[in-house]
Every structure is written in C-alpha cells, then in structure tokens.
Amino acid sequence: MAEKTRLRASPYARKGARELGVALDAITGTGPNGRIVRRDVEAAARPLVKAPAETFTETSAGCYATADVRELLAALNTLSGALTFSVFAGRAATRLGVPLRPMERGVEGAMPALRPGESAVLAVGDVTADETVRIHLTYAPAALSDGAAADLLRAMKGFLEKPLTMLL
Numbered sequence: 001m002a003e004k005t006r007l008r009a010s011p012y013a014r015k016g017a018r019e020l021g022v023a024l025d026a027i028t029g030t031g032p033n034g035r036i037v038r039r040d041v042e043a044a045a046r047p048l049v050k051a052p053a054e055t056f057t058e059t060s061a062g063c064y065a066t067a068d069v070r071e072l073l074a075a076l077n078t079l080s081g082a083l084t085f086s087v088f089a090g091r092a093a094t095r096l097g098v099p100l101r102p103m104e105r106g107v108e109g110a111m112p113a114l115r116p117g118e119s120a121v122l123a124v125g126d127v128t129a130d131e132t133v134r135i136h137l138t139y140a141p142a143a144l145s146d147g148a149a150a151d152l153l154r155a156m157k158g159f160l161e162k163p164l165t166m167l168l
Contacts, residue, residue, distance in 0.1 A: 009036035119143035
C-alpha cells in the first residue's frame with residue numbers, strides 16, 4: 001500500500017490555485033522544504049496562455065483598469081531613488097510573463113499594439129496628481145481568453161496597489 005503524503009502549500013498558494021484553477025498536486029514547490037508558494041501557482045498558471053499562431057493577425061482586444069499607487073509611491077520614497085516606479089512596474093509585468101510597453105505620453109485612450117509573436121502586452125500610464133495610474137492590456141483573443149486577460153490585469157493592478165505582494 002502506497003504511503004499518502006501531505007501536500008505542503010501556503011494558504012496564499014491554496015487561495016491562488018482556487019482562483020486560477022490550478023491543481024496543487026501537479027505543482028512542484030520551490031519554497032522551504034518543497035512547500036508550494038504563490039509564485040509556483042502563478043508559474044503553473046502561465047502555460048494556460050496559448051502561444052500565438054505562427055501567422056500574425058491584426059485582431060486584438062483590450063481592457064484597462066485604474067490603480068491607486070499611493071502605497072507604492074510611499075514605499076519608493078523611502079528607497080531614495082534606488083527603485084523607480086517604472087522599474088517596479090517592469091518587474092511586475094515580467095513576473096506576470098507579459099511585456100511592458102512604455103508609452104511616450106501616457107496611455108490615456110491608447111491601447112498598446114501587439115507585435116508579431118506576442119499574445120499580450122501591458123502599458124502603464126503616468127502617475128496622476130491623485131496618485132493613480134491607468135493600466136492597459138492588449139491581448140490576442142485567439143491566444144488568451146477574456147477571463148485570463150482580466151486575471152492578468154487584476155494581478156498587475158494588485159502588484160501596483162499592494163507592492164508587498166511581489167515578495168510572496
């Protein structure tokens with residue numbers, strides 16, 4: 001009779017697995033003693049984004065959200081310029097596996113264009129006087145479902161509004 005082993009996963013990883021529809025027993029943990037942590041769940045969810053077709057099509061969809069970045073700006077101020085808002089946003093996008101496209105004059109009303117081979121791209125606007133930013137996501141519907149796109153946008157917003165979640 002095979003010995004049954006207990007699945008070791010953090011509560012945050014378990015919650016993420018439920019939200020992202022990922023089976024914990026299919027994940028190899030990278031945390032202490034092989035424990036499954038949130039980043040393992042997020043990494044396991046990434047392959048759910050299908051690779052774009054060989055031929056590039058002009059068809060794309062987009063969505064946006066507004067993030068309150070007061071907490072992030074306060075944290076960056078304590079670092080005396082060691083980390084900037086744009087670098088933090090770039091790292092958050094990299095963690096999500098989506099390129100971040102800089103926009104010269106903010107992104108109000110402008111969706112970033114997909115380049116050949118991309119299934120999704122993010123753009124983050126300039127910080128406004130009320131300490132918010134607009135986040136835009138453009139994606140190829142053939143490669144990314146509307147629900148998965150909404151999850152990506154929600155995750156990016158979460159990283160910008162609650163910067164400590166990047167440490168989990």
